[in-house]
Amino acid sequence: MPEPSSAQNPGEAVGNAGAGGTMDLAATEAETLVPGRGGEPDPGDRPRSLWSDAWHDLRRNPVFVISALIIVFLVVIAIWPQSIASGNPLACDINKSQDGPAPGHPFGYDTQGCDVYTRTVHGARASITVGVCATAGAALLGGLLGALAGFFGGWWDALLSRISDVFFGIPIILGGLVFLSVVTSTTVWPVVGFIVLLGWPQIARIARGSVLTAKQNDYVLAARALGAGSTRILLRHILPNAVAPVIVVATIALGTYISLEATLSFLGVGLRPPTVSWGIDISSASTQIRDAPHMLLWPAGALSVTVLAFIMLGDAVRDALDPKLR
Amino acid sequence: MGRYVIRRLLQMIPVFIGSTFLIFVMVYALGDPVAALFGDRAPDPATAAQIRRDLYLDHPLWQQYLHYMGQIFQGNFGTAFDGESVLSLMAGAWPLTLRLTIVAIVVEAVVGVVLGLLSGLRRGRTVDSGVLVLTLIVVSVPTFVSGYVLQYLFGVRWNVVPPSVSPGAPLNQLILPGIVLALVSLAYVTRLTRTSVAENHRADYVRTATAKGLPRHTVVVRHLLRNSLIPVVTFIGTDIGALMGGAIVTERIFNIHGVGYQLYQGIVRQNSPTVVGFVTVLVIVFLLANLLVDLLYAVLDPRIRYA
Numbered sequence: 001m002p003e004p005s006s007a008q009n010p011g012e013a014v015g016n017a018g019a020g021g022t023m024d025l026a027a028t029e030a031e032t033l034v035p036g037r038g039g040e041p042d043p044g045d046r047p048r049s050l051w052s053d054a055w056h057d058l059r060r061n062p063v064f065v066i067s068a069l070i071i072v073f074l075v076v077i078a079i080w081p082q083s084i085a086s087g088n089p090l091a092c093d094i095n096k097s098q099d100g101p102a103p104g105h106p107f108g109y110d111t112q113g114c115d116v117y118t119r120t121v122h123g124a125r126a127s128i129t130v131g132v133c134a135t136a137g138a139a140l141l142g143g144l145l146g147a148l149a150g151f152f153g154g155w156w157d158a159l160l161s162r163i164s165d166v167f168f169g170i171p172i173i174l175g176g177l178v179f180l181s182v183v184t185s186t187t188v189w190p191v192v193g194f195i196v197l198l199g200w201p202q203i204a205r206i207a208r209g210s211v212l213t214a215k216q217n218d219y220v221l222a223a224r225a226l227g228a229g230s231t232r233i234l235l236r237h238i239l240p241n242a243v244a245p246v247i248v249v250a251t252i253a254l255g256t257y258i259s260l261e262a263t264l265s266f267l268g269v270g271l272r273p274p275t276v277s278w279g280i281d282i283s284s285a286s287t288q289i290r291d292a293p294h295m296l297l298w299p300a301g302a303l304s305v306t307v308l309a310f311i312m313l314g315d316a317v318r319d320a321l322d323p324k325l326r
Numbered sequence: 327m328g329r330y331v332i333r334r335l336l337q338m339i340p341v342f343i344g345s346t347f348l349i350f351v352m353v354y355a356l357g358d359p360v361a362a363l364f365g366d367r368a369p370d371p372a373t374a375a376q377i378r379r380d381l382y383l384d385h386p387l388w389q390q391y392l393h394y395m396g397q398i399f400q401g402n403f404g405t406a407f408d409g410e411s412v413l414s415l416m417a418g419a420w421p422l423t424l425r426l427t428i429v430a431i432v433v434e435a436v437v438g439v440v441l442g443l444l445s446g447l448r449r450g451r452t453v454d455s456g457v458l459v460l461t462l463i464v465v466s467v468p469t470f471v472s473g474y475v476l477q478y479l480f481g482v483r484w485n486v487v488p489p490s491v492s493p494g495a496p497l498n499q500l501i502l503p504g505i506v507l508a509l510v511s512l513a514y515v516t517r518l519t520r521t522s523v524a525e526n527h528r529a530d531y532v533r534t535a536t537a538k539g540l541p542r543h544t545v546v547v548r549h550l551l552r553n554s555l556i557p558v559v560t561f562i563g564t565d566i567g568a569l570m571g572g573a574i575v576t577e578r579i580f581n582i583h584g585v586g587y588q589l590y591q592g593i594v595r596q597n598s599p600t601v602v603g604f605v606t607v608l609v610i611v612f613l614l615a616n617l618l619v620d621l622l623y624a625v626l627d628p629r630i631r632y633a
Contacts (some may be wrong), residue, residue: 162340163344165344166340166341166348167611170345171568171572171608171612173568173575174571174574174589174608175349177574177589177593178349179352182352183595255466259466263470267578279386282474289477289478289482293478296471300471300475304463307466308463308465311465314464
């Protein structure tokens, strides 16, 4: 058994002990949640957990590697946009309105004479912030409420199902228009709040279903028979085994939330200037598409690649975590 | 069956009340429609009070809601703030959006199921990978981007279709907007059909059907496809509401004066009666579509019986 080169995984030692009854196995699963394995797992030597198995598959999946690289790149330029675009996205020269590419300005200029390259690079921050924060909020809220509904059932479950039906009844773009049109803030938070508000029921449904399935497993019965309380069962045995579908849905949702933010910004109710956002830039470029298609192409391309990367990542993770599809 | 329908209809009531009340609160409580009427100028207090009384805005919110819903079920959707009756706005807008939605659903169902079936039957081959990559790209490009790009290419550059739809919106002009509206759902239908077909391909009943000597196309169409369509039908049913809501973007790009256009105008101008009226009808359509889907289950899958 070769030791992992980096000690990122505290569950490694426990994982080797392997066969110690239901409780131990479930505990092992919980502790191998961190998928940062450094060494080469040797197949056949010991049973691999779902997570290490998935990680083993993922590293060999080109779709995962490519999308992960794109996402890392996007996160880096969202945090330090100056590293590859040192200009000021709000510094514009109206004399250069709609000019084509020039040296040092590879994407040309928009109607206001702003540098399209700088604005495209700086636009990543708004999109990534909205996507990550909205997904985190929706996944926490939806995951928690859904897990409680699936675990306890009864009236709480019924109430939650009806509430999520109500939110499903409102078309999301429509709700966004109504809800955000009265907001005057220029920060990203109203948009994040709205997406969490309408996004959590989808994740709650997945979490509920997945907790319901996990609840019926023998090891849960065994834990109960050994006298474990509800909290312990939920945290130690059910959640680690039910979290995979939620992660998959949340990853894909991250991509669609970014797209939703851009759509709302396009309609004029999402992010507002002076925030630099792909949705706003696409919206203002769309009226000039006949004269200067380059203004639309770059932010639209950046937006599409970002959404694509997150959806591909979610797909790859699902393929790795879903044993049915192997 | 009859009892099941009644139970489902009863279950729809709290959802209907919840959704419409939520929208009602958003429209009437978050913004001030009377102030919006006056634009930047401060309204004369007496006039404002008179308008509030006329529009029933001087009551508590829940009373306004009850009053409004009572009116709606008598067929009175109220009058928009600019004096036009909401009902006549609807009469102009709904047929257009309905036509657009039907085009979109036909496109997404036909193309999506055919592509999904092809790739599901050839899992792991070139056709399959090609279709998968295509759906990924389609899902990632937001509707407003694909809308403008297709409008530019087909309407302006190649001159195949008029770039914006004429007021009457004849069916042939709605094909491009319909495709744009359907694109994202089309990709989902394709993937759903593919997964479902690939999973059912290994089912016992498919092997039985093949073993008793049925020709391949009968096995695929009558046995495999019919069983695989159940999740697809669910998706398309729930998608009707999303399509009508998504029509806001498509109608804006192609200048179609349908429900999405009226709603957008209503929201931007804070024309609350228009917004609440249109949304109420949208919610009803959405709920009925979901009911229809549940009933269609029995047709597709005879194993499902309604008690």
